Amino acid sequence: xxxxxxxxxxxxxxxxxxxxxxxxxxxxxxxxxxxxxxxxxxxxxxxxxxxxxxxxxxxxxxxxxxxxxxxxxxxxxxxxxxxx
Numbered sequence: 001x002x003x004x005x006x007x008x009x010x011x012x013x014x015x016x017x018x019x020x021x022x023x024x025x026x027x028x029x030x031x032x033x034x035x036x037x038x039x040x041x042x043x044x045x046x047x048x049x050x051x052x053x054x055x056x057x058x059x060x061x062x063x064x065x066x067x068x069x070x071x072x073x074x075x076x077x078x079x080x081x082x083x084x
Contacts, residue, residue, distance in 0.1 A: 001042060012044075018051075019046050021043070056074055065077075
């Protein structure tokens with residue numbers, strides 16, 4: 001998951017989409033053993049106005065199959081990891 005996040009971060013940075021990681025991986029590093037907080041997905045937060053719609057269009061143009069989960073929530077898979 002860390003490798004998948006690293007690859008995604010490169011794409012987000014290249015396209016100028018600053019983001020924050022929520023829960024899961026970001027919390028797990030504070031556990032005595034990070035695997036105690038093993039996450040099944042990676043939650044990211046786009047915080048710049050307009051980036052949610054822009055990122056959706058950008059990644060769709062790159063061939064990602066995006067599942068829409070409402071007005072502020074999408075899901076896609078990259079490198080075997082699910083991103084929300």
